Amino acid sequence: MPEVKRKYVIPGELITEGNYRIITNVIKRGNKFYSTRIGLAEYGQEGVRVIPLTGPYIPKVDDLVIGKIVDYSAFAWEVDINSCFLAYLPARNVYGKSFSPRQEPLVKKFGIGDLIAAVVTAFDRTRDPILSVSSPGLGKITKGEVVKISPTKVPRLIGKKGSMIKTIESGTGCKLTIGQNGIIVLTGQPEGVIKAVKAIRLVEEEAHLADLTQKIQAMLGVKEGDG
Amino acid sequence: MGKLINDGIRVDGRRADELRPYRLEVGVLKNADGSAYIELGKNKIIVAVYGPKEVHPKHLSLPDRCIIRCRYHMSPFSTDVRKTPAPSRREIEISKVIREALEPAILVGEYPRTAIDIFLEVLQSDGGSRCAGITAASLALADAGISMYDLVAACAAGKVDGTIVLDLSDVEDKEGEADMPVAVMPNLGVITLLQLDGILTHEEFKRGLDLALEGCRRLHEAQRKALMERYFKTAPNQEVE
Amino acid sequence: MAAAKKSFVMEHLRKAHMIELLAKGKRLDGRALLDYRPIDIKCNVIQKANGSAQVSLGNTQVIAGVKIEVGPPFPDTPDKGLLVVNAEILPLASPYAEPGPPDEEAIELSRVVDRGVRESGMIDLSKLVLTPGQKVRAVFVDVSVLNVDGNLIDATSYAVVSALMTTKMPELEVSENLQIKEKPNTIPLPVSNIPVSVTFARIGESLIIDPDSEEESVMDARITLTTVDDGHLCAGQKGLAGGLTYEQIMFAAETAKIKGQEIREIIKKVVGSIG
Numbered sequence: 232m233p234e235v236k237r238k239y240v241i242p243g244e245l246i247t248e249g250n251y252r253i254i255t256n257v258i259k260r261g262n263k264f265y266s267t268r269i270g271l272a273e274y275g276q277e278g279v280r281v282i283p284l285t286g287p288y289i290p291k292v293d294d295l296v297i298g299k300i301v302d303y304s305a306f307a308w309e310v311d312i313n314s315c316f317l318a319y320l321p322a323r324n325v326y327g328k329s330f331s332p333r334q335e336p337l338v339k340k341f342g343i344g345d346l347i348a349a350v351v352t353a354f355d356r357t358r359d360p361i362l363s364v365s366s367p368g369l370g371k372i373t374k375g376e377v378v379k380i381s382p383t384k385v386p387r388l389i390g391k392k393g394s395m396i397k398t399i400e401s402g403t404g405c406k407l408t409i410g411q412n413g414i415i416v417l418t419g420q421p422e423g424v425i426k427a428v429k430a431i432r433l434v435e436e437e438a439h440l441a442d443l444t445q446k447i448q449a450m451l452g453v454k455e456g457d458g
Numbered sequence: 459m460g461k462l463i464n465d466g467i468r469v470d471g472r473r474a475d476e477l478r479p480y481r482l483e484v485g486v487l488k489n490a491d492g493s494a495y496i497e498l499g500k501n502k503i504i505v506a507v508y509g510p511k512e513v514h515p516k517h518l519s520l521p522d523r524c525i526i527r528c529r530y531h532m533s534p535f536s537t538d539v540r541k542t543p544a545p546s547r548r549e550i551e552i553s554k555v556i557r558e559a560l561e562p563a564i565l566v567g568e569y570p571r572t573a574i575d576i577f578l579e580v581l582q583s584d585g586g587s588r589c590a591g592i593t594a595a596s597l598a599l600a601d602a603g604i605s606m607y608d609l610v611a612a613c614a615a616g617k618v619d620g621t622i623v624l625d626l627s628d629v630e631d632k633e634g635e636a637d638m639p640v641a642v643m644p645n646l647g648v649i650t651l652l653q654l655d656g657i658l659t660h661e662e663f664k665r666g667l668d669l670a671l672e673g674c675r676r677l678h679e680a681q682r683k684a685l686m687e688r689y690f691k692t693a694p695n696q697e698v699e
Numbered sequence: 700m701a702a703a704k705k706s707f708v709m710e711h712l713r714k715a716h717m718i719e720l721l722a723k724g725k726r727l728d729g730r731a732l733l734d735y736r737p738i739d740i741k742c743n744v745i746q747k748a749n750g751s752a753q754v755s756l757g758n759t760q761v762i763a764g765v766k767i768e769v770g771p772p773f774p775d776t777p778d779k780g781l782l783v784v785n786a787e788i789l790p791l792a793s794p795y796a797e798p799g800p801p802d803e804e805a806i807e808l809s810r811v812v813d814r815g816v817r818e819s820g821m822i823d824l825s826k827l828v829l830t831p832g833q834k835v836r837a838v839f840v841d842v843s844v845l846n847v848d849g850n851l852i853d854a855t856s857y858a859v860v861s862a863l864m865t866t867k868m869p870e871l872e873v874s875e876n877l878q879i880k881e882k883p884n885t886i887p888l889p890v891s892n893i894p895v896s897v898t899f900a901r902i903g904e905s906l907i908i909d910p911d912s913e914e915e916s917v918m919d920a921r922i923t924l925t926t927v928d929d930g931h932l933c934a935g936q937k938g939l940a941g942g943l944t945y946e947q948i949m950f951a952a953e954t955a956k957i958k959g960q961e962i963r964e965i966i967k968k969v970v971g972s973i974g
Contacts, residue, residue: 241685242563242600243608243645258607265645267565267605269689284689286603287491287510287569301708311708315510315572344711356570357521377713383603439690487846488758489793500746504845506791529790529798534841535748535764543787543841544800577791577798579843581762582745 235275239439240266246281247274254280270383271439284439288314288382288412290351290360297372297410298362300345305332308341310349310362313382313412318360320349325364346372346416348408372408375418378428380435382413387438388431394444395434402451403427426451462630463619469630470499474623477613477673478584482594482680484601484688492602494684496594499627500584502536505594507602510572524569528557530591532580552588553578559592559612559641559651565605574604585631586614589639592651593677597684609681610650612641613673615666617658622665624673638663640670644678707795709916717917721905727913728757733954735909738962740857740969742865750866750888754858757911758848761786763858765840767868769879772828772835780827781837784813786844786855793847807938812842812856812896815925815934819894822863826889830877836868838888849911852923852936856896857966864890864970893966894933895959896925899951906947908958922948924955928963932956 240246248263256268257279266272268283290296290312298310298318310318322337323330341347348369349362364370380388388409389396396407405419405427415431417424430447437443448454462469472478478499487493490506497503513519530553534541545553560576576598578591589612596610616626618634631637636656642649658666717727724732736757745751748764755761772779786809790798801809816822827836840862842855867885874880900910900918910918919941925934932952937943943951 239686239690241609241682242606243643244682245645256605265607267607268603269600269685283603285492285601286605299708299710315512315569317512342711344708344714346710346712372712375712376716377710381603487760487791488848489846490791493791502745504791508791508794511794531789533762533764533843534785534839535745535751535766538747540766540768540839540841543785575790577789579789579791579845581843582747 235273235277238272239270240272240281241269242267246272246279252278254278256281256283282386283383285381286383288312290314290316290318290354291411292351292354294351294411295348295409296351296362296412297346297348297408297414297416298412300341300343300347302343303337303341305337308337310347312360312362312410313379313414314360316354316359318349318351318362320347320362320364324352324362341371346377348372348410348416372416375408375416376424376428378415378417378431380413380415380431382411384435384438385409385411385413387443388415388434390444395447398444398447398451398453399427399430402448402453403430461619462633463621463623468618468623468627470627474621475669475672477625477676478627480677480680482597482684484597484684490598490602492598492600492604494594494597494601496590498584498586498590498593498625500582501580501587501590502582503587503591503594504579504581505591505598506577507574507595507598507604508577509574509602510569510604511575513571513573519571519573522570523566524564524572524574526557526561526564526566526574526576528553528560528576528578528595530556530578530580530588532583536580536583555651555653556588556592556595560595560599560610562648562650563596563606563608563610563643564599565607568605574599574602583628585626585628585637586639589613589641592641593681597681600685601688608643608645608648609678610641611644611674611678611681612639612651613670613677614639615670615673617656617662617666622662622669624669636662636666638666638670640667640674642671642674644675707912707916709913713913714917717913718903721902721907726907728911732905732907733958735958735962736911738857738965740861740966742861742969742973748862749868750862750864752858752861752865754854754861756850756854756857756909758846759850759854759911760846761842761844761851761854761858763840763842763855763862765838765862765866767866768837768839769829769834769871770837771833776824777832778828779824780835782813782817782822782824782840783837784816784840784842784859785809786812786842786851788844788847788851792844796847807936808851808855809842811852811923811934811936812859814936815856815894815896816840816859816863819892819925819927819933821860821890821892821894823889823891829871829873829879833877834879838863847912849913849915850898850909853896853898853909856894856925857962860893860895861966861970863888864893864966865973892927893963894925894927895962895966896923896934897955897958897962898923899954901941901943901947906950908954922951924952926956926959930956930960
């Protein structure tokens with residue numbers, strides 16, 4: 232494994248100097264690299280980046296998100312995806328290309344306050360994110376507990392190759408649906424859900440620390456390699 | 459013989475180059491996306507940042523960047539004589555200069571078609587509230603996770619009883635000869651606020667600016683500490699692995 | 700970072716869970732129906748004010764400051780001092796608050812709290828007269844709401860009462876020729892009673908105390924009842940488009956007396972520790 236150096240940084244702070252490729256949340260002046268965020272800076276062969284510890288959710292195409300219906304018109308639902316951009320779920324992405332507003336009012340499918348799991352199918356700097364619920368497992372969420380964390384900490388909650396999710400799921404018997412936008416839905420027995428929420432809160436608090444998976448494994452009594 | 463400085467000591471006991479006691483805290487309001495609190499002398503200022511968020515009304519949004527909105531407001535009980543709650547012309551001007559002091563630090567292009575709202579509430583005022591407000595506001599922006607070139611630290615210098623002094627208190631501001639608030643992006647060395655109120659020679663102006671920048675440097679160190687305290691408290695030390 | 704919408708929409712899933720719990724006498728945050736959230740009161744937080752208090756009720760946070768001035772009385776009450784209560788929901792307090800003059804919610808808040816203080820006779824306004832018909836003390840209580848998480852009325856009310864109880868003002872002397880002179884010592888306000896408001900929300904058939912923002916977003920009706928030291932009622936306000944039954948109102952009145960006494964003790968303890 233190539234050597235990666237790490238350092239806690241704040242905006243404007245010098246990370247390193249030399250010849251690196253910028254990955255993300257870094258600006259270059261001369262041959263010096265500075266952070267633009269509060270977070271964990273990493274630099275090595277791959278390049279230099281800052282993994283932020285706070286910040287808004289910026290949608291990316293193919294992200295799984297959990298959103299809340301906040302309004303609808305004749306052609307689309309408006310979905311709050313915990314971002315600075317309001318997302319749209321066009322009716323044709325639900326009913327098919329031949330959808331006509333004469334068919335049925337949208338509220339019959341999803342009402343204001345409904346939660347949905349969806350995938351971002353289009354988004355760029357010039358237009359709002361477009362969602363789809365057409366793949367299996369997407370659509371209205373009818374049961375479970377909703378938990379919110381900072382979207383910047385979602386990668387940590389998922390873990391390397393999903394190791395953290397697996398640990399929490401096997402340790403609590405719960406199923407986790409994690410939206411990239413920081414919204415998580417937990418389903419399972421009430422005691423399991425309480426344990427899982429505690430584990431999620433710990434991940435959130437200590438996202439900047441190493442050995443987090445081991446810590447959660449110890450907390451939930453899961454042996455390495457389980458799950 | 460001055461009445462504000464005696465034997466090099468100011469009315470509140472400070473030397474010419476000393477800041478008033480200060481305290482900075484990050485993450486003080488639950489609802490805000492980012493927040494911070496500062497005490498500097500008698501100043502007590504709380505700042506919240508909301509955003510980036512959708513712009514209403516929509517026609518105010520810009521296609522290639524976010525807009526920054528800023529409101530500096532004083533609570534009615536913050537001053538010696540009760541202040542009416544409606545914004546005064548002074549508060550509106552200060553809101554503008556604070557916005558323009560902070561905006562250069564923000565990577566506005568990262569958040570097209572959105573707005574960032576910065577609300578500063580002065581719960582108790584003393585001299586230099588705009589500078590203290592800027593120092594806290596840049597922490598609130600960082601706390602909200604908004605991409606920034608640098609933090610912004612601000613501090614005033616001025617002339618009192620013929621002496622160039624740092625960080626003027628209320629009475630020094632009112633009765634002194636000159637007051638010069640300065641804000642800077644410390645790592646970049648870019649000055650983002652400069653106002654001057656009173657007469658200074660060119661030489662005094664230079665000394666005042668140097669002193670104000672030195673004050674900003676000290677406050678920047680305090681900003682850094684406050685962010686470290688909020689985000690890396692459970693970290694054993696600064697270098698990882 | 701909620702995409703800007705005019706008001707908070709609660710997820711159906713969470714609402715259904717809330718209703719289910721309420722039927723069992725429980726709430727989402729683990730409270731019983733008639734439990735308050737943790738109350739924290741700090742007095743003398745603003746040195747430039749004559750009196751001040753910062754109150755948190757769960758995540759709801761408010762700060763009240765008292766300023767005392769001298770001025771002419773209102774023409775219709777020449778024999779009384781002035782009391783003005785004014786609350787502002789600051790734009791920094793919530794993603795849904797907007798800058799600008801107080802809206803009807805903020806004005807109702809000010810007036811309901813004002814009514815509790817005024818009607819309780821907490822402050823003997825006749826003792827604030829300096830020269831009858833000409834100069835009286837004016838007591839301004841301004842409240843800044845810093846973080847909105849439901850039940851602003853009670854949080855504001857406790858902050859106003861605590862600030863008034865710890866207010867210190869310069870003693871004034873009126874000379875023969877009616878000149879007003881400030882003496883070096885300070886005196887408290889003529890306070891004799893502690894009004895305590897208790898706010899209830901009706902969600903479906905359940906009556907709960909101290910609703911948070913989520914509960915307020917689904918409540919059908921609200922009622923605030925304020926009691927004085929001897930348990931008598933001194934002010935009330937029913938709010939929102941839903942109604943309440945006779946039994947619900949009588950239950951609220953009885954509960955307001957009991958809960959009011961508990962909170963009165965908390966306020967007394969905090970204020971007493973200041974001396």
